[in-house]
Structures are given as C-alpha cells and as structure tokens.
Amino acid sequence: MHSTKAPRAVAYCHCNDCRRVTGAPVAAFAAFDETALSFVPNEGRSVSVNSGVTRSFCECCGTPLTGRYEYLPGMVYVSLGIVDQADELAPQLHAHESNRLSWLHIDDECKRITRSARDELNAATGEVD
Ligand SMILES: [Zn+2]
Structure with missing residues (x-):
C-alpha cells in the first residue's frame, strides 16, 4: 500500500x-484519502459483514487490510500495523474510549472520545452527515 x-x-x-x-x-x-492510495498487487478480497462497512483482507495470508465506511465517503481506514511508516504516525485520538478493555491502559496525552472518530473526520474534511 502506498x-x-x-x-x-x-x-x-x-x-x-x-x-x-x-x-x-x-x-x-490511519484514515487515508482513497484517491491518494494505491495497492500492490491489489487490495485483496472484500467482504461486507456489517451494513455500510466493507473490509478487505489478503487472500494469501489473511491479514486485514482496509475498512471503508459509507458514512465516510472517499476515506480508507488502514490498520497501522501494516503501514510501513507506522513509527512516524502516532495516533492523535482514542475513539470509543468507553468500550476500552478495563485492563488496558495507554498512558498518553491523546484526546479521548466516547463516540466514533467519524465526527472528527467529517469536521476535518468539511463534510456534513
Ligand atoms: Zn472501531
């Protein structure tokens, strides 16, 4: 992915x-602009289990690759673990903080919200639901 x-x-x-x-x-x-992304050799196989959500995974090794959400058109979510530059892409936000596992403690200064990152992303892109 590039x-x-x-x-x-x-x-x-x-x-x-x-x-x-x-x-x-x-x-x-990381949430990328669809138009800026390319996949080599391809984006893998797509599945849609939840309505409005399409995910893809590698057919060879099963690695989850991307998530696309109808409410965030033009955006592609990529798991940080498969991004080569992950070390330079520190998260800015904890989404769905209220669902955090009680034993998981990440000590950082990131903003914590109880809802999805959707509102933040739509605000950043100037789009309205
Ligand atoms: Zn989530």
Missing part, C-alpha cells in the same frame, strides 16, 4: 468491531 498524501487522521479505536477485526485488544488505524 499513499501520496499523509493520512487525514490516525487514531486508536476501542470499539468491539475493531477488536474483532484486528484480533487485538485495541485497533490503531
């Missing part, structure tokens, strides 16, 4: 869906 632009946002997500998809106690993702 992006010609920096991500619009980098965030942790503590929601149940992200936990299940990543298999990790918390997900961390």
